[in-house]
Amino acid sequence: MNRIALITGATSGIGEATAEILAQNNFDLILTGRRKDRLTELQARLQKDTSCEVVILAFDVRDKAATESAFSSLSAKWKAIDVLINNAGLAVGMETIDEGVVDDWERMIDTNIKGLLYITRLVSPLMVQRKSGHIINLSSIAGKEAYAMGNVYCATKHAVQGLTQGMRIDLVKHGIKVSSLAPGAVETEFSMVRFKGDKSKADGVYKGFVPLYANDIAETILFMVTRPAHVNIDDVLIMPTSQAFSRIIHKEE
Numbered sequence: 001m002n003r004i005a006l007i008t009g010a011t012s013g014i015g016e017a018t019a020e021i022l023a024q025n026n027f028d029l030i031l032t033g034r035r036k037d038r039l040t041e042l043q044a045r046l047q048k049d050t051s052c053e054v055v056i057l058a059f060d061v062r063d064k065a066a067t068e069s070a071f072s073s074l075s076a077k078w079k080a081i082d083v084l085i086n087n088a089g090l091a092v093g094m095e096t097i098d099e100g101v102v103d104d105w106e107r108m109i110d111t112n113i114k115g116l117l118y119i120t121r122l123v124s125p126l127m128v129q130r131k132s133g134h135i136i137n138l139s140s141i142a143g144k145e146a147y148a149m150g151n152v153y154c155a156t157k158h159a160v161q162g163l164t165q166g167m168r169i170d171l172v173k174h175g176i177k178v179s180s181l182a183p184g185a186v187e188t189e190f191s192m193v194r195f196k197g198d199k200s201k202a203d204g205v206y207k208g209f210v211p212l213y214a215n216d217i218a219e220t221i222l223f224m225v226t227r228p229a230h231v232n233i234d235d236v237l238i239m240p241t242s243q244a245f246s247r248i249i250h251k252e253e
């Protein structure tokens with residue numbers, strides 16, 4: 001029987017690649033994001049190419065009521081989630097703290113921290129009831145260190161690291177695994193979002209070196225969710241070979 005995974009932020013990048021790899025590896029999927037057209041297209045593609053069953057839920061993770069309503073629309077069968085991948089997230093803007101845009105800060109805090117908490121609060125009690133489950137939180141190298149002009153984004157990912165530890169401590173007695181996964185630079189829509197659609201700035205981030213690709217992270221997630229019951233991968237830091245720290249990237253001219 002397939003296991004059920006819920007992936008937040010499945011409309012692009014890491015979430016979409018993870019949906020693809022889990023669909024090929026005996027998972028049924030609940031896929032979420034705001035862009036319903038993309039979810040519909042992904043659902044059709046996965047159901048055509050694999051034997052996976054897919055449910056889609058379009059909502060904004062910052063909206064607590066919308067998140068609760070989307071979750072409550074699931075049948076009991078689909079609410080029995082084995083793997084929750086808290087992936088939806090974003091960086092917006094890059095300014096020093098004294099020049100930061102408060103609306104951008106709120107978008108990051110509301111999505112990366114509060115959104116993660118809203119969905120976890122709904123899914124985790126059912127895992128506790130079933131005494132089983134695995135939660136993977138998408139952190140970042142930005143959750144391990146701060147970098148210039150990364151202030152609030154880095155703080156949200158440090159919060160994800162802290163929450164992962166706290167969640168693991170609270171849930172260990174119920175047999176639930178909690179993991180964090182912290183990538184360095186992955187070429188996705190991330191930089192287009194951070195730089196508000198400025199393609200040349202976004203492309204510049206990945207120029208001159210080979211970054212990680214979404215599939216590299218999806219393969220890591222597949223490894224994490226297919227360990228035996230007695231093994232939990234607590235915390236993964238995965239970097240491109242050319243990246244030593246957040247802002248130490250060896251680039252060819």
Ligand code: NDP
Nearest residue numbers: 009011012013014033034035061088089140186188189190
């Ligand atoms: P993408 O921009 O490609 O994907 C982000 C996903 O998050 C999209 O599916 C988007 O869906 C969803 N999302 C964003 N805001 C919301 C919201 N308010 N409500 C619901 N869904 C939302 O970026 P990545 O795939 O790179 O990012 C995935 C995660 O990985 C993020 O948490 C990011 O911080 C983290 N990460 C990324 C790295 C990178 O270099 N790319 C490195 C380290 C960590 P939609 O817009 O349809 O709502």
Ligand code: 8X3
Nearest residue numbers: 140141142184185246
């Ligand atoms: C995304 C990677 O280095 O831009 O989390 O913060 S970085």
